[in-house]
Amino acid sequence: MFDVIVVGAGPTGLMLAAELRLHEVRVLVLDRDAQPTRVVRSLGLHARSIEVMDQRGLLERFLEHGKQRPVGGFFAGIDKPTPARLDGAHGYVLAIRQPVTDRLLAERAVELGAELRRGHEVVGLEQDDTGVDVTLADGTTLRSRYAVGCDGGRSTVRKLLGIGFPGEPAGVETLLGEMEVDAPPETLAAVTAEVRKTEQRFGFLPLGDGVYRVLVPAEGVAEDRAVAPTIEEFRQRLRAVAGADFGVRSPRWLSRFGDATRLAERYRAGRVLLAGDAAHVHPPTGGQGLNLGVQDAFNLGWKLAAEVSGWAPDGLLDTYEAERRPVAADVLDTTRAQMELMSAEPGPRAVRRLLAELMDFEVVHRHLIGKITALDVRYDFGEGHELLGRRMRDVRLERGRLYELTRAGRGLLLDQTGRLSVGGWADRVDHVVDVSEELDVPAVLLRPDGHVAWVGADQRDLLDHLPRWFGAA
Numbered sequence: 001m002f003d004v005i006v007v008g009a010g011p012t013g014l015m016l017a018a019e020l021r022l023h024e025v026r027v028l029v030l031d032r033d034a035q036p037t038r039v040v041r042s043l044g045l046h047a048r049s050i051e052v053m054d055q056r057g058l059l060e061r062f063l064e065h066g067k068q069r070p071v072g073g074f075f076a077g078i079d080k081p082t083p084a085r086l087d088g089a090h091g092y093v094l095a096i097r098q099p100v101t102d103r104l105l106a107e108r109a110v111e112l113g114a115e116l117r118r119g120h121e122v123v124g125l126e127q128d129d130t131g132v133d134v135t136l137a138d139g140t141t142l143r144s145r146y147a148v149g150c151d152g153g154r155s156t157v158r159k160l161l162g163i164g165f166p167g168e169p170a171g172v173e174t175l176l177g178e179m180e181v182d183a184p185p186e187t188l189a190a191v192t193a194e195v196r197k198t199e200q201r202f203g204f205l206p207l208g209d210g211v212y213r214v215l216v217p218a219e220g221v222a223e224d225r226a227v228a229p230t231i232e233e234f235r236q237r238l239r240a241v242a243g244a245d246f247g248v249r250s251p252r253w254l255s256r257f258g259d260a261t262r263l264a265e266r267y268r269a270g271r272v273l274l275a276g277d278a279a280h281v282h283p284p285t286g287g288q289g290l291n292l293g294v295q296d297a298f299n300l301g302w303k304l305a306a307e308v309s310g311w312a313p314d315g316l317l318d319t320y321e322a323e324r325r326p327v328a329a330d331v332l333d334t335t336r337a338q339m340e341l342m343s344a345e346p347g348p349r350a351v352r353r354l355l356a357e358l359m360d361f362e363v364v365h366r367h368l369i370g371k372i373t374a375l376d377v378r379y380d381f382g383e384g385h386e387l388l389g390r391r392m393r394d395v396r397l398e399r400g401r402l403y404e405l406t407r408a409g410r411g412l413l414l415d416q417t418g419r420l421s422v423g424g425w426a427d428r429v430d431h432v433v434d435v436s437e438e439l440d441v442p443a444v445l446l447r448p449d450g451h452v453a454w455v456g457a458d459q460r461d462l463l464d465h466l467p468r469w470f471g472a473a
């Protein structure tokens with residue numbers, strides 16, 4: 001029997017599997033597709049996800065495959081330089097194609113000991129007091145103590161649990177693909193500039209060797225978006241929208257996506273949880289979906305591991321939904337706002353011009369970019385120091401730097417006083433005595449996801465706070 005079955009080997013499921021393996025949880029990841037998809041959806045990681053990779057020692061691998069781009073123009077595509085003084089060491093977008101991100105995360109999960117089985121579609125779920133029976137399309141049943149649906153926007157797990165997915169259905173659909181194009185680059189650039197005056201869902205992004213990433217509005221909304229469009233559909237739509245098909249041919253892959261915005265009513269039903277697109281969907285504007293899913297997994301992994309290991313305090317697992325669902329709700333709202341700002345109608349265009357002016361005020365721009373990068377996320381841990389509930393940025397220490405101490409995914413007491421102790425929690429919480437010129441508090445207690453759980457200098461107060469996140473001594 002497995003401890004956890006993760007349904008879906010997208011970025012969310014793979015990140016979760018890796019996090020669980022840090023704590024020796026026996027993990028099986030199942031994916032319906034026999035091979036990883038070639039479709040390139042996400043094009044990048046934002047600052048908080050880059051930090052997450054750094055916290056787990058994966059940053060080098062990602063930097064090797066990505067390019068650093070400015071984050072300034074990301075909010076609704078309003079062209080601005082990256083604001084100065086972003087809180088953190090990674091004030092850029094790491095441009096990296098989703099299949100590469102997925103591959104790096106799969107390698108990491110498997111390296112750590114997760115079992116990954118592709119070509120296994122989950123079609124049924126039954127749970128009782130001790131575990132979950134997961135049924136596959138071939139009739140096999142597998143049992144685990146917990147299961148997590150990371151199976152994307154059309155999540156079978158969510159449907160099997162009967163969890164509602166309210167929100168707005170897709171109103172428009174967009175065709176996306178990579179293909180060769182005959183027309184010269186100057187023509188494509190000029191046409192793109194002209195069409196985008198009134199239609200943002202259009203473009204030819206050069207990828208080299210005459211291959212382009214092509215984006216064009218579909219005619220309506222397909223009954224079944226899982227059915228890929230044909231190259232002929234691209235030609236027709238290009239002719240309809242831009243007057244020519246530009247000689248598009250030899251597609252590498254073709255896909256379609258909609259603009260539905262939905263949030264799961266709950267993230268948990270008993271022993272089964274939801275994460276990533278299975279729990280929330282929104283249009284790709286701002287480039288946040290993959291980032292949100294990876295960060296869901298980062299929040300959930302250690303909590304579920306604590307539950308499996310038997311030391312989780314009461315209610316710890318429920319803090320996953322309590323913390324992450326409001327973050328997703330905020331991303332959905334920010335995305336809705338960006339979609340309005342990208343409309344070609346005169347009213348929204350006027351609001352966009354006004355907002356572009358306001359973004360010249362550094363504080364406004366930083367606020368909006370904080371939402372895109374997720375550096376502004378603060379979980380509600382109650383009243384207290386301004387760091388409480390926020391993720392701790394990386395800081396230089398006398399001996400190294402903070403994120404180098406968080407590789408193992410354990411709790412961490414960073415103690416500048418040298419007088420504190422983690423007492424009976426040493427098996428779950430590392431105690432590091434070191435100092436940093438960038439840290440003006442005596443000591444911080446970090447959860448395994450790097451969020452600040454306590455700030456202070458008082459041993460008794462620390463011992464009062466440890467059980468909330470790390471259970472009984």
Ligand SMILES: Cc1cc2nc3c(=O)[nH]c(=O)nc-3n(C[C@H](O)[C@H](O)[C@H](O)COP(=O)(O)OP(=O)(O)OC[C@H]3O[C@@H](n4cnc5c(N)ncnc54)[C@H](O)[C@@H]3O)c2cc1C
Nearest residue numbers: 008010011012032042043122152276277287288289290291
């Ligand atoms: C055009 C486009 C551009 C985007 N750009 C960005 C961007 O720049 N930045 C960003 O952060 N996000 C972006 N996104 C969003 C991002 O692609 C998704 O949010 C992300 O892939 C979600 O990851 P996931 O692991 O939750 O789900 P998915 O990536 O959808 O993975 C789900 C997995 O579950 C498997 N599965 C499904 N059903 C079953 C089943 N019954 N049994 C077993 N396996 C199953 C699937 O095969 C799949 O591998 C974009 C999306 C689109 C459409």
